[in-house]
Amino acid sequence: MSGGSEDGIPLKKDGNPDMRYKAAREAVGDDAGEGQGKPAGGTAEDGTPLRKDGQPDQRYSSEHGFGADRERASEEGKKGGSTQPDEVYKPSEHGGLREDGQPDQRKSSEHGFGADRERASEEGKKGGHSS
Secondary structure (H helix, E strand, O other): OOEEOOOOOEEOOOOOEOOOOHHHHHHHOHHHHEOOOEOOOOEOOOOOEEOOOOOEOHHHOOOOOOOOOHHHHHHHHHHOOOOOOOOOOOHHHHOOEOOOOOEOHHHOOOOOOOOOHHHHHHHHHHOOOOO
């Protein structure tokens, strides 16, 4: 501890109460709760927390994901679900062509083993041995 006041409140070097200590937080009062899970700027009439500058805190907005609706977010999370669309275009099922008709470089024989799975498998079985 850097220092203390006459009444036992721990102080920082600049003379302000050291809020890391319970005694300092209790001495300062309710204003010390900022940063402890409470919104810094209070709440709006609709219950939305406010930032220090008085603007609505968008982290709690219902327009931003699930907002403060933890119950709904929990229900949706329990349902699970796919993160990909049902139909995914696979160049391997279309002759190595992308959706736009261009060749997919991942399937090119000039790009590693390309579509030659047999050769890739043989080389893989050899492991680190030189051929």
